[in-house]
Amino acid sequence: MAKSRQSILSSPYDDQPIGLPWLYYGIVNHESPQTTQQKIPNVVLDSTGLSGSLRLPFVLGVYHLNGSFLGYQNLTTQFQLCSTDSLTASNWDRVARDYTNTCLLNLYNLVSQNYDTYFYELFLAQPLGQLYPVPIRISNYRTVSGLQINRNPSMIDWSNSQLFRRFFLIDTASGIVNGATTIVRFPSSISITIFKASDVGKITLPIVDITYTEREISAISETDKSIFSTTPISFSVAYVQDYSVIKQVLMYTFVIAIAVGLVYAFYTTRLWSSRNLGPYDSIDIRFIFRLLVNVCGALGPIMGSYLFVVVVCFFIFFKIQSVLFIYIPYNPSDMSLVTMAVAGITVAEFVYIAKLMIVQCTTHVFFIDWERSKGYVVGSGNDETTAMISPIHQRVHVGFTLVALLALLEGLGWRYLATSYAGFSDLSIDTPNPLLLVAVDSLLWMLLIIVQVVFQAIYSRFHRNKLLQYIDILSLSNISLFVFDSQCHGYYVHGRSVHSFADTNMDELNNFLRKEENDMVPRRGLHDTNQQAFEIFVTRTMRTAFDKIFDQSIVLQQEAQRLNNMVNRLTINDIKGGSFKDPIKPAAEPQIKEYHQVNRFLRSFIDQNLKEIPYIIRKKTYFEQFFAAPDPSEGNVFFPNDSGYSRILLYGMEMHLMFAYTYLFAFVDTLTNSPAKAAIVVWVVHFIICSIRRHFGEINMSKKTLLDWKFLV
Incomplete structure (x- = not known):
């Protein structure tokens, strides 16, 4: 009826029939x-x-x-x-x-x-x-025909x-x-x-x-x-x-970020191969594996920062609006994409962290002993003195961060800032939006990290800096630290004492320090400078000479003896009076001989007495500060770097650890809707990482320094 009267109908709405x-x-x-x-x-x-x-x-x-x-x-x-x-x-x-x-x-x-x-x-x-x-x-x-x-x-x-x-x-x-x-x-x-x-x-x-x-x-x-x-x-x-424009912008920036990460990873891998591989060495599985790991190491922080900026921008603009101008993405596929991105960043970071852990637990570490004899015979092994710093030292305390995070998310209810309500005042309990939840979790993580880093910077500036204190301990002990974390790259901390002896009493030690304070002795740094810590790049010639002197058979013999002692301590014949018999025994003569050979070689190298393998000391160029690799034709190069040696500690991979923990927490929280479960998972992972680093790090130190593991504190 309405259709038959279509020509004479009028209505405020074009399609509304009158009277029907x-x-x-x-x-x-x-x-x-x-x-x-x-x-x-x-x-x-x-x-x-x-x-x-x-x-x-x-x-x-x-x-x-x-x-x-x-x-x-x-x-x-x-x-x-x-x-x-x-x-x-x-x-x-x-x-x-x-x-x-x-x-x-x-x-x-x-x-x-x-x-x-x-x-x-x-x-x-x-x-x-x-x-x-x-x-x-x-x-x-x-329809009438049955179509839906x-x-x-x-x-x-x-x-x-x-x-x-x-x-x-x-x-x-x-x-x-x-x-x-x-x-x-x-x-x-x-x-x-x-x-x-x-x-x-x-x-x-x-x-x-x-x-x-x-x-x-x-x-x-x-x-x-x-x-x-x-x-x-x-x-x-x-x-x-309609998110088509936003998605297009995000896609372009995403591709650019990925391209930058890939170029950086390939370039750094190429620099490594040019210094560590010979001219006739072809690209092998080791190069490909390192390239893939470096891609993870480059893309992890880049994509972590990219995702952080994206989700935080969505969070802030959505929450501060009054008259609506932006909505949160609604499509389940978009939410799945965010979750997949979080998971991908987490996996990439942990892959790179695993590589760094392997490197740190297999580094060549040697303590150069500069102490001279006072004229009497020292018992075999008694001259083996070491100065150690905790391999798991970090600026950010993960336990404190997790407790503070739970207090903010659950105690103050800030978790419900992730609900899809505009404004910051409504913290009523509801299901969080995955995108906003990632934003809230990561934002609070970063704020807590920044607070701790700023506090540690102020604390270390006005109270004590453990890394710089370690250098002072080396100087007082008359010991230098020499580290190879890859074939032709490492770190050197010059701890050669400017005084006659390090083995002295408190009165003499105070007199030594007073002389330093009054500039009555040379400066502590290398070649009478104030610079004691360096990042070093050496040639294959120098590394080959070091490897020839450093006899792996002694290391294997020492490791076998250490394992044999551990087995003996677990047998009934080695238990007396209810306690383990674990005496400190003198080191074997081959081990002492090997230690002195390596010590003499490195002392000669530092003193520039080896004319065939000289080195230069210079500052990095602006370009080298980002890519950290000089041209191999320059030979052995020492770059001043006060805290560079921290990269052989968890301290040196702290950025990657924080990205991994942040997005691991966000991923578990998104899946389980439980910050407590996410905190437990992160804490367990952190405990495992610290335990592995401490255990295998001590074993590596004992093997590579040619010192018995009982001397390690």
């Missing part, structure tokens, strides 16, 4: 769904309520089965069949608040309440009181959809047979989607997607827990916008 029920869109002018989707109601959304609506102004028009209009009512909790507390249920329409309410509904309780059947029309109330119609999309609607054109509806694409005006909530009338209700129909899913328009604070026409389900009343039982009598119900509200 408006059942669906396209009844008069065949307006396309895309055109309907682009309409912009005169509504401004403001999360503070100062410049627009604080709540979504939805209004329901209610009709009886016979078509009688029963009036208008505000949409509050009518769409929520799941029971929940009234405050949570009534806050679903708060602006910029993604909302989900799901449950398992017992249909027996629903049927027993004898709901009347009504038809509804949904409107959006505009500021001057006009009602703007909101379309309904029934996902399991069938609304199946798997898209939130942002209405094309080829059939839109409706009237709908029902509970239908017990259409299934009446012989005066008895045999079928009940109800919405198992209702979702409201709010689309952002191009103007700030404006939205395009919302859409409501409804999926209906029906059950035979005779088969519904109060005690039946199957899906037939107890069915899942959901109601949700989602705010979406």
Whole structure:
């Protein structure tokens, strides 16, 4: 009838028939769904309520089965069949608040309440009181030919959809047979989607997607827990916008970041190969493996920083807005992409950390003894003195960080800053958004790290710096530290004492220090300078000479003896009086001989008495500060670097550890929705790393320094 009168109809809305029920869109002018989707109601959304609506102004028009209009009512909790507390249920329409309410509904309780059947029309109330119609999309609607054109509806694409005006909530009338209700129909899913328009604070026409389900009343039982009598119900509200421009920008910057990381990894690997491999050595599996590990080491921090900036920007801009101009990504694939990125960064960092751990636990470490004899014979092995620093020394205390993080997230409720509510004041309990949760977790991690680093910088500046104190201890002990962490790269700490002897009493030691204070002795640094710590690059000639002198057979013999002693301590014959017999025995003569040979060689090298392997001391160029590798033609080069040797400690990989722990915590928190579980996982991983580094580091020190492991403190 309406179609036959199309030419004489007039209406505030192009598709609304006059004097007839408006059942669906396209009844008069065949307006396309895309055109309907682009309409912009005169509504401004403001999360503070100062410049627009604080709540979504939805209004329901209610009709009886016979078509009688029963009036208008505000949409509050009518769409929520799941029971929940009234405050949570009534806050679903708060602006910029993604909302989900799901449950398992017992249909027996629903049927027993004898709901009347009504038809509804949904409107959006505009500021001057006009009602703007909101379309309904029934996902399991069938055409006359049986096609389900609304199946798997898209939130942002209405094309080829059939839109409706009237709908029902509970239908017990259409299934009446012989005066008895045999079928009940109800919405198992209702979702409201709010689309952002191009103007700030404006939205395009919302859409409501409804999926209906029906059950035979005779088969519904109060005690039946199957899906037939107890069915899942959901109601949700989602705010979406077109992210195509943002995604394009992120894609371009992502590709650039990846390219920079790959170029850096390849270049550093090439520098390593040019210094450590011979001219006739081809690219082998070792080069490829190092390249892959360096890619992880380069991409981990780069992508970690990139993701941190992206999620924190989304978090800040979303939270500070009043009039809405940005929504949080809604697509599950986008959320999965964030989770995958977090997992990828975590894996890349731990791969690189494993490589650094292997390097640190296999470094060549040697203590050069500069002490001269006082004229009496020292017992074999008694001249073996060492100065040690903890291999797990770090500026950031992981235990404190985790406790403080849990106090902030759970104690103060800052975890719920990750919920999809604009503003910082609402900390009501709700499911966090994965993107915002990564932002909150990583932001708090970084803030706690920065606080500790700043504190340690101030503390070490005005109280004590363990790394510099270690250099002082070496100087007082008349011992230098020589380290190779790769074939032709390492560190040197010059601890040669400027005094006659290091083995002295307290009075003489104080006199020595007083002379230093009054500039009555040469400076402690190498070649009478103030510089004591260096990063060194040596030639293959120097390393070959070192390897010839450093006899691995002595190392293997020493290790076998150490293992044999450990076995003996566990036998009954070595236990007396309830305690282990573990005397400090003198070192074997071959070991002492080997130690003195290496000691003489390195002393001669440092004193520049080996004319065939000289070295130069110079500062790094600006370019070398980033890539840290001089041209091999320069020969042996010493670069001044006060704290460079910290790279053989956990201190030196602290940046990678913090990235790994941050994103490991965020990943576990996102999967389990539990900061406590995430903290436990991080703590266990940290404990394992520290234990491995301490245990194998001590074994390596004992082997490579040619000192018995019992001398290591």
